[in-house]
Structures are given as structure tokens and as C-alpha cells.
Amino acid sequence: MxxxxxxxxxxxxxxxxxxxxxxxxxxxxxxxxxxxxxxxxxxxxxxxxxxxxxxxxxxxxxxxxxxxxxxxxxxxxxxxxxxxxxxxxxxxxxxxxxxxxxxVADDTADMTMAMMIGAIRRVPEGLRMMDKGEWTGWAPNALLGGRLGGRRLGILGMGRIGQAVARRASAFGMQIHYHNRRRLRSEVEQSLEATYWESLDQMVARMDVITIHSPHTPSTFHLMNARRLKLMKPDAYLINTSRGEVVDENALVRMLKAGDIAGAGLDVYEHGIEINPDLLKLDNVVMLPHMGSAxxxxxxxxxxxxxxxxxxxxxxxxxxxxxxxxxx
The missing domain is CATH 3.40.50.720 (NAD(P)-binding Rossmann-like Domain)
Incomplete structure (x- = not known):
């Protein structure tokens, strides 16, 4: 049978x-x-x-x-x-x-770069201006963003996605730094031209962009908590395409509203579809509906x-x- x-x-x-x-x-x-x-x-x-x-x-x-x-x-x-x-x-x-x-490592890495570009180049503000019909023409000082090239990128979580982001960011001329539960093999580290930081606090305080590629576990819940977020430079950006629970969302909102960090790109949120309403009001945040792997x-x-x-x-x-x- x-x-x-x-x-x-x-x-x-x-x-x-x-x-x-x-x-x-x-x-x-x-x-x-x-x-x-x-x-x-x-x-x-x-x-x-x-x-x-x-x-x-x-x-x-x-x-x-x-x-x-x-x-x-x-x-x-x-x-x-x-x-x-x-x-x-x-x-x-x-x-x-x-x-x-x-x-979906490559797909998520592509979206990470898109969010990084969107935040640093102020894409959401430009889109909103066009949607509202407020654009009156080109101006030398309008919506000035920044270049990716030359910035220090700190990657939190250097697995498949983190390494895919490193390769892409390197092509944009960014300097690659990372913190991981385990240090990469020397040959992998050399191929990515990546600098390892044993101390996450020390890395966070020195980076121009922090991008998160860590799973949500009890040990990573609020890994980017209020204390650690405050270590970021005022002109730094936070990108998260991994899990929303890794970031203390309320603390992040407070810092974005106060101008304590320059901006953020978020594809995931701490409470799923229950998004902090203050996030929706901010011009310095790129927000997407968890579509990094889509x-x-x-x-x-x-x-x-x-x-x-x-x-x-x-x-x-x-x-x-x-x-x-x-x-x-």
C-alpha cells in the first residue's frame, strides 16, 4: 500500500x-x-x-x-x-x-541600504513635499542631506545579513565596523575590511550609522536601550531591519524629537503594528511596513x-x- x-x-x-x-x-x-x-x-x-x-x-x-x-x-x-x-x-x-x-540576506541588505540612503539623503521629506504639492523649484540649500562615502558604519550582528550589508556599504565608500557575539574568522574579516569591536558601547559612541541585524532573544531585548542610544553621536543614524524589540522605541522617539540623533530608518517596530504615534509625526525617520525581505x-x-x-x-x-x- x-x-x-x-x-x-x-x-x-x-x-x-x-x-x-x-x-x-x-x-x-x-x-x-x-x-x-x-x-x-x-x-x-x-x-x-x-x-x-x-x-x-x-x-x-x-x-x-x-x-x-x-x-x-x-x-x-x-x-x-x-x-x-x-x-x-x-x-x-x-x-x-x-x-x-x-x-533573504541579500534582499534585506538591499533594503537596509535603501533606508540608509533614505534617512541620510532626507528622502521622506522630499516625498512629503511632492505629495503635498509644496515644491516650488530647485534651491541651493533645499533638503541638504549627506554623503554615505567616508562615514563609519557600525553593524550590530555580523551574520549573513550583516555581512551582505558590509559588502554593499563598502562599495558606497563606507568604513565597516562591527560587533558580534563571536568575532569573525580573520580571513572573513579581512575580505570585508571590517574592524571588530568587543565593546558595543565603544563602537556605538564612534559610529556615524548603526545598523541592527540581530535576532530577538532574551539577551538582545532592548540591546539598544536608552543608555546605549545616548552614546550615539548627535549626527548619527540608527537603521533597524531586524527585530523591533532590540530597540527601546520610546527612548528612540525621545531622542529623535530632541535632535539627540540625526535620524533613523525603521522597517520593524517594538510592538508590531502598534507603532508609537509620535514616530509618524517625525520628518527624520524613514518608516516601512516590515518589507525588508519582500x-x-x-x-x-x-x-x-x-x-x-x-x-x-x-x-x-x-x-x-x-x-x-x-x-x-
Whole structure:
């Protein structure tokens, strides 16, 4: 008899090609609406499925995992970050967790550079002027920004995305500095022409731009807190395309309003879609709706990784992108 297909529940609408391939391989229940599942819907899905395919909009905590059915053996996350999943609780219950690392590093690095350029060159102010019909023509002193070339860039988190940003920023003539949990191998450091700082405080105080590429973990929550933000130079910029929880958003808003730092570029926010209303009123902030990884190519590749992880598991092997608590 043919082997029974795995029961797979997908929590959000995915690219059509990904959904089609999943349906060809497994017994799949797709999401009709492109909205997050409720907490109860997620629990019900975990009670009946062999594999759950969640996204970063699905918070899966220990009490939810405790209600999972005996069939659930794999949470194949559609995305690299897994801070929304209690990986340790899943492991204790015998549920594997996989993710999709490395797929959107270039996409996110591209967006980081776009936000950096946007903030330093005052692009949002120019756009607002055009939208309101206030532009009266070219003027020598109008909307003067600055050059990227020659500025010191401090990269907080030198993984795949951080290194991709370093390569791009170097091409713009920026000087590359970084702080990381572990120092890079000397040959990698040399290829990036990057200066390592063991002390994050010392790096932050000397940089013209700080860009954050760190996951959200208990140790990185408010890593850029009020004290550390105050170390930044008054003409420095903060860019965040990683996780909003890494920055104390209220402290950042206070400093931006007071002119204690020059500006910021934010693609993520500490409280998700509940954005501090004062941020929306500031001219010196580039704000985007968490679209750093939003490319057609990236979303398809993420889906391919999800499928490979599930298929490898179904074949009786360890998923290639297995997440273990020690990695976090």
C-alpha cells in the first residue's frame, strides 16, 4: 500500500507556486484568508496536523504546544526568525522546528541600504513635499542631506545579513565596523575590511550609522536601550531591519524629537503594528511596513526550503534547517 501522506496545515497564504507544490506532495490544508490565525485556530491546527507551517505572525508559546496532538512532529517555519516559537517547549514535547535561513540576506541588505540612503539623503521629506504639492523649484540649500562615502558604519550582528550589508556599504565608500557575539574568522574579516569591536558601547559612541541585524532573544531585548542610544553621536543614524524589540522605541522617539540623533530608518517596530504615534509625526525617520525581505524571489525560495524540510522529515531524515535551542 502507498504511504499515507503527511497532514500539513499552512497558517497564511503563501505564493501560489509554493502552495501548489505542497498540495502535490502532502495532504495540505491551506488558509483561505490572508490573515493570521487566531490563537484557538493555531491550537486546533496543532491538534490534528503532522506538520504545521507557521509564519512570524503566529506566536506559538508553551501553553499552545502543550495542547498539540500526538501527531504533530514538525513545525516547519516559513521564515528565518523563530523568536515567535517556543523552540525549547517544542523540543521537550518531541516536536522538531525548522526554518528558512540564508534566503533573504541579500534582499534585506538591499533594503537596509535603501533606508540608509533614505534617512541620510532626507528622502521622506522630499516625498512629503511632492505629495503635498509644496515644491516650488530647485534651491541651493533645499533638503541638504549627506554623503554615505567616508562615514563609519557600525553593524550590530555580523551574520549573513550583516555581512551582505558590509559588502554593499563598502562599495558606497563606507568604513565597516562591527560587533558580534563571536568575532569573525580573520580571513572573513579581512575580505570585508571590517574592524571588530568587543565593546558595543565603544563602537556605538564612534559610529556615524548603526545598523541592527540581530535576532530577538532574551539577551538582545532592548540591546539598544536608552543608555546605549545616548552614546550615539548627535549626527548619527540608527537603521533597524531586524527585530523591533532590540530597540527601546520610546527612548528612540525621545531622542529623535530632541535632535539627540540625526535620524533613523525603521522597517520593524517594538510592538508590531502598534507603532508609537509620535514616530509618524517625525520628518527624520524613514518608516516601512516590515518589507525588508519582500521580494518575489525570496518568498519562493523560502517556500522551497519549507518543502525540502518537510520532505526530508517525511523521508525519515533530519530536516536540513533544523533549529535547536543552542542556536538561539
Amino acid at each position: 502507498p504511504k499515507e501522506r503527511l497532514s500539513v496545515v499552512v497558517t497564511r497564504r503563501l505564493p501560489e507556486a509554493v502552495e501548489t507544490r505542497l498540495c502535490e506532495l502532502f495532504n495540505v490544508r491551506l488558509r483561505e484568508e490572508d490573515t493570521p490565525m487566531s490563537r484557538q485556530e493555531l491550537v486546533e491546527a496543532m491538534k490534528t496536523a503532522d506538520v504545521l507551517v507557521p509564519t512570524l505572525s503566529d506566536a506559538i508559546d508553551a501553553p499552545m504546544i502543550a495542547q498539540a496532538g500526538e501527531r504533530l512532529k514538525l513545525i516547519a517555519n516559513y521564515g528565518a526568525g523563530v523568536d515567535h516559537i517556543d523552540v525549547e517547549s517544542a523540543r521537550q514535547r518531541g516536536v522538531l522546528v525548522s526554518n528558512t535561513p540564508g534566503v 521580494t518575489v524571489e525570496g518568498r519562493l525560495e523560502m517556500g522551497e526550503k519549507v518543502i525540502i524540510n518537510i520532505k526530508t522529515f517525511d523521508d525519515g531524515h533530519r530536516p536540513p534547517d533544523l533549529v535547536v535551542p543552542a542556536m538561539l
